[in-house]
Amino acid sequence: MIRLIVTDLDGTFLDENREISDEAVETVRTLQDRGVDFTFITGRPWQGARRFARRAGIRLPTITCNGAVINEGDRIVWSAPMDLAPLRELMETAAARGLTVLYSKDGGEAALSETEWTRSRSYPVAVPDWDRQRADKVNLISGERRAEFRGLAPLMDALGTQCEIVRYEDTGCEIAGKGVNKAGALERYAALRGVALEEVLAVGDNENDLQMLRLAGVGAAVANATDSAKAAADYVCRASRTQGVLEAVRTFCLGGEAL
Secondary structure: OOOEEEEOHHHHHOOOOOOOOHHHHHHHHHHHHOOOEEEEEOOOOHHHHHHHHHHHOOOOOEEEHHHOEEEEOOEEEEEOOEEOHHHHHHHHHHHHOOOEEEEEEOOEEEEOOOOHHHHHHOOOEOOOOOOOOEEOEEEEEOOOOHHHHHOOHHHHHHOOOOEEEEEOOOOEEEEEEOOOOHHHHHHHHHHHHOOOHHHEEEEEOOHHHHHHHHHOOEEEEOOOOOHHHHHHOOEEOOOOHHHHHHHHHHHHOOOOOOO
């Protein structure tokens, strides 16, 4: 029996317009009324996930920054930040080559330098105190500079023993502290809720979801997921994004019942 459902947001629970549909909201409400826990587990910091949690009516804490933070509303109940000093060369080199460099802390997010990406989204720009600053997650976005991102591989490889780096081919990467990922956060979260991992349905679509999909009692990949996510999953949905999540919910939690 599934007692806890965790779903990624981008490419998974959010639709093509990066919104949450009325049908999805109603599904979350039904699950929660029936005693099934439902929450997000996302790479976004809390400021980027807040409105979706409120829109969906999530009653439980959410997991953000690829497992580095557990948020209960605006309050952080657990986090595993990393020192930025070891990442300084990588981050400054990436910024010098025109990539977007973001770092997340305390639910917010700032950019190391201004790019077209940050200007279009009104991101604050701030240079950290490298010797003291800690961050929950660092995000490199290549945009049109994919070759420049590929050129950062030696610097990323050198950090492999100190950090968790999830690469999205040549479009960018996400970096968290060593041992920090969605699977570890899911294990901690399930224990806090008194739920066995065998009673968890996890739904995802991308490289940062692989370990989580393998760990959960049922790992489901939406139809638009990467090949590696599908290979890691127990179930591959016929539908994409929101409809894929709802398909998995109906299949494993509601006995095929339509909502």
